[in-house]
Amino acid sequence: MSQVEEALKKEVAKLFEEETIDLFVGHEPAGVPLKTSACFLSSADEAKRLVWNASCATNLAAYLPQLFKRPGGVKGEWIAPRVGVVAKGCDSRSIVGLIKEKQIPRDRLFVIGVGCEGMIDRHKAAGALGTMGLAEAKIDGSSLQVIGTDGTQKRVELAEVLADSCRECQHRSAVLFDVALSETSVQAPETSRYADVAEFESKSLDERWEFLVSEFSRCIRCYACREACPNCYCQECFADETAPKWLGVTTDLPDVFVFHLGRALHQAGRCVDCGACVAACPQGIDLRLLNQKINKDVEELFGVQSSLSLEEAEALLSFRMEDDQSFMTEP
Amino acid sequence: MTEKKGEKTSGNGWEPRIVAFLCNWCSYAGADLAGVSRIQYPPNVRVIRVPCSGRINPLFVVKALQTGADGVLVSGCHPGDCHYISGNLYARRKFALLKSLLEYVGIEPERVQFSWVSAAEGVRFAEILGKVIEAVRAVGPASKMVKELEEVT
Amino acid sequence: MLEVTLDKSKLQELLKLLGTDRRLVAPVVDKLGTVFSEITDPSLVCLEAVNTNLSPKETVFPQWETLYTFEGNQIDKAELQIEETVLFGVRPCDARAFELLDRVFTWDGVNDPYYLKRREKTLVVALACNAPGEACFCTSVGGSPASESGADVLGFDLGDCLLLRALTDRGKTLLNSVSSLTTAATEEEKKAAQNAASEAEKLLKPVAVPEDLAALKESFDAEMWKELGLKCLGCGVCAYACPTCHCFDITDEARKGAGRRVRSWDTCAFSLFTLHGSGHNPRTTQDERYRQRVLHKFLYCRENFGEAFCVGCGRCVASCPAGLDLRAVLERLASTAKVT
């Protein structure tokens, strides 16, 4: 991916030099291995901070809506900045969704599309070391070398430590862009789409419940899933509303369930399975299990995949007279 | 819905409690018609009148389950009959996903049901409600999502 | 000073003994590393990981707890009942955090009965670190891999055995109660413990922590907060993983007049944290909220308690979903007297 990184830096520098953009949102290294952080650049010389590699898992679309809001205290006319952003397949789909939901203006946005071969799930990579912390990691072709805080070294295949979303990803190249730096031909086989959901569906009702209880009993209500999600831009989340109060603020399981079910339902027809929620969760809860279930149902029932184009109507903002109603109760 | 756990699960005496969200223009009138026509339907239901099935936030259903409803019935106008032209058709999509998701997470599918009942269908309303109550009775009192407020320390 | 040695082959027995008539809480393996958990089977205890995924503050300051129950306008008269607990395998940084939390919950002579009761009922057996974790910086914030603050017993992993040092009278009583399993520590073992700790100390990378409080005050208006605020997602991971963050909310949960008043963790990162009933919010932007978190720890707590509320466990660094690195922020704050 290093050629892409070089091309990206050049492109971004050019965009600033040609005064096409005022601000660029990309990835830069964070303080720990296999982690990057969103960065906000405002000049051509800063382009050297950018990185593009298999740890750029952050869905940058989540950072965009705030940039187009008039800052507090600014009086009179205010012109939104022209913002450039680097987008892999999932980021670009989220951008499509945000444009459709009028959270970001298409005409103030410059999207640099990049193809993606999948991002590393940091927890999986660290998991190769057991309970040891991850001190260092080196990507080396198709494998990854991880070094533990006790000095232990392990080598794992990149494919084994990719995020679950990336394993099942069908849209690796940007679906919306102003310039595309690279595409990728790698694609998950059609058959494996929703494989994780299908496997879960095959369990019994009580097994499913028990499994989710064990997952959700780890939830600490930190809302990292919500805050990392590009779709969760609500001014006030239902989880924070006090009138009506939908749920309590504790980690009592019924409250946790209402939160995660509510969030999953709000994602219906909108989730692009970027995996940001899973990557953000400090407790490793498999939130995809819910979101992908809804994605699967939306696709099977309404024939739509979320946010693939600006033109297609969102699944829950449309209907067909002949939509399935076999689930309804008859006398 | 404040009965304590003990009262709720007591074997033979237990009666399922159903929350019914009924569209003002059809099912609510249907339920009313069933009443005035002296069609017997079980008393286990608490009706919440809504202006349209499209008004029903899926969270209403989730919240009803969390606060202790054993079952939820949502009923609106037949497709094509919506007072607001298409509220029920948008709703139908939400309901399909909600029903599927709840079963997927392990909530018995009997607990959450959806139907179309017109203002003229008093008999149909009574039949559907009866069916829902019996189905919920068969799966027993809800416990999975119910928030209990007993002391925990 | 009572110092005893426990052969590791007897660790299971020790844990079993400690858990008799008491609640035993210790690290176990979970999905992402280790977590503190109530132990019923001592064989599950895992002391290898440097840091648990979340801090053990939950033991003395649970994520949520019932302050009292009520019915109508009657508050339950029953007093709080807390089980005797042994918290085993706490890292010295986390143990030190208890000592800091003590100051908040007794501040100005106003005692928090819930925290204090739990604290009083909890014996802390700490375990010194032989190697730092991925984001550790305890020595830069006044701690060390063998810090004794906040613990009743401090253990050293010497390979085949554990050296256990009593730090308080309660710790001494605890060690005496398991004397059937231990032997008096030899001079060699004591020396080995000291060596292990100082070796670990050498491995820690120092972080420049801003010492000049006046300069920190000036940093309130620094530009850097804007960029950090853009990055910060406004979630609660750092605060909830942090052993010293202690902000909380109080809410009522009731149906038909009966219910409970609960307190639960809360964080200054949440946008609604300071929202007034009138709609006014003194911290409307994420940069103000992120700044609050950093300055609360490194400026306001120093002014109020004489010490920064950070023990250098590195959890906020390791678990931040936005990749924010407190160490880097501190370096930036320290690098210039007046940060711009």
Place this chain on the structure above:
Amino acid sequence: MDPITNPYVPYPVRIDEVTIENDERDLKTFKLVFLDPEHEKAFAYTPGQFAELSVLGKGESPIGIASSPTEEGYLLFTVKKTGVVTGELHSLAEGEVIGVRGPLGKPYPIDRMKGKNVVLVGGGFAFTTLRALTQYMIADGNRSEFGEITVIYGARSPGELLYKEELKAWEARDDLKTIITVDKGDGAWKGREGFVPTVLEEVAPSSKDALMAVCGPPIMIKFTLPVVEKLGFAPSDTILSLEMRMKCGIGKCGRCNIGSKYVCKDGPVFTLEELNALPAEF
């Protein structure tokens, strides 16, 4: 759970009287009576302090104490209906039982005010603790401890003035200078019209041997402080009372800090000098 030993447990109190204060009917004064005389004794307070009013099942709301300890046997709280808890409070009738947790915070520096002239400037609904302070100073036996007392109080309209009957009684006293103003009068209003800062400038109380306390909405404070300064009141002699979102009220929950100061325990009463040393984050 004993309210005397556990700072999170409220004292039970009975609502003895509810007074609707304004035309909009969103301000009510609750007269509260302790159920247990021991609790009343434990609740020793000074004007300027506040308490958490507690409605079990809804929550708590921090409200300034509007009564003065010289008014024995009851507490007064004037509450604006803004949210869940205050909304519920407004729906309660006389005879019902709620909770009071406190007294909380630091009061007005009454010892510093003794022997001095005192100027109180209040606006709108924030007048409550200034009412408490005024009542305290003019109470039998206390009045001689203070010099001249000037009270300037304004509201948006005549119907929005709090404690209307009491204000009349104050105006009739000759040991108290009471100036009432409204932003805009109605047909029946015979009194003064004008914003509080303007009126303060007109009245121009001397800053010599005097302390000034100002309470009001942020916009009033903003325009009043320059006048206060012009009149010669030093920041250390200018006293303000702040509002901040609070939960615990006892300096633990971390919600109400401004820099290193916690409004709940270090305030809500601060001198302007103290506030000037804090970050502008309130």
